[in-house]
Amino acid sequence: MQYDLMPDDAERIAEARNSFSGNLLTDRQFDDFMAATGMMRRRIEEAGSFIEPLNDLANAIARNERYITPAKADTIIRDLFKIRNNGVTMNALLEGLLDREEALLGRENNPAEAELQKAYQSAKAAGLRVQNGTKITFHRALSEEAASLASDLGITHFGAKSLMAESFENTEGRTLSEWGKELDEKHYRPQIDALKKQRSSSRSRRRTHRPSYG
Secondary structure, three states: OOOOOOOOHHHHHHHHHOOHHHHOOOHHHHHHHHHHHHHHHHHHHHHOOOHHHHHHHHHHHHHOOOOOOHHHHHHHHHHHHHHHOOOOOHHHHHHHHHHHHHHHHOOOOOOOHHHHHHHHHHHHHHHHHHHHOOOOOHHHHHHHHHHHHHHHHOOOHHHHHHHHHHHHHHHHOOOHHHHHHHHHHHHHHHHHHHHHHHHHHHHHHHHHOOOOOO
16 A cells, blocks of 8 residues: 655554554555545645544544444544654644744734745746646646645645735735636646647547448
8 A cells, every 4th residue: 555655654654553543453444544644634734624524534434344433433543643643643733833824924923024935936936837837727836836835834735825825916916816817828728728629639530530331
């Protein structure tokens, strides 16, 4: 099974497998629960929440298990998550991200010039990826740049996007979403239209050269 590996993740996975919660599971069950821990970390980092998605995952796993209830699945995901993340619980990870985010983006605080400049450069980098890439939407480019910025600043992806939008509007005098729409129309849309035209032409040629058996 291939996991979304983090530094030292292989050791943490082995530790999780031999833990009390992990040792009770079959290989297939363990794979399912470890996948859930990766999904939960991404959810926390992206949106700054975990209760609802954790409940959804626990219910989804338990639905197909005879001896694992949703409550038990919840406990196992939490246990394995903590082991995989070097003793950091979901709540601790979330609080750390939100505390840092509040320090940067809170109403009584103004982001430092260094953070704003990083955010602006990340926003511009997203635009360059649309301009120079192959069939890349601004939404995708922005999300990936926000993930990188969030990791650098120790905040959520949502917080990183907010900082990018603020810094871009302050610098450019227009919204980041407006610029993204312009880029998609100028660079992404023509590529998709050309691809559709190419596929339509290929289908027409195949129909034209289809052998007759009459």
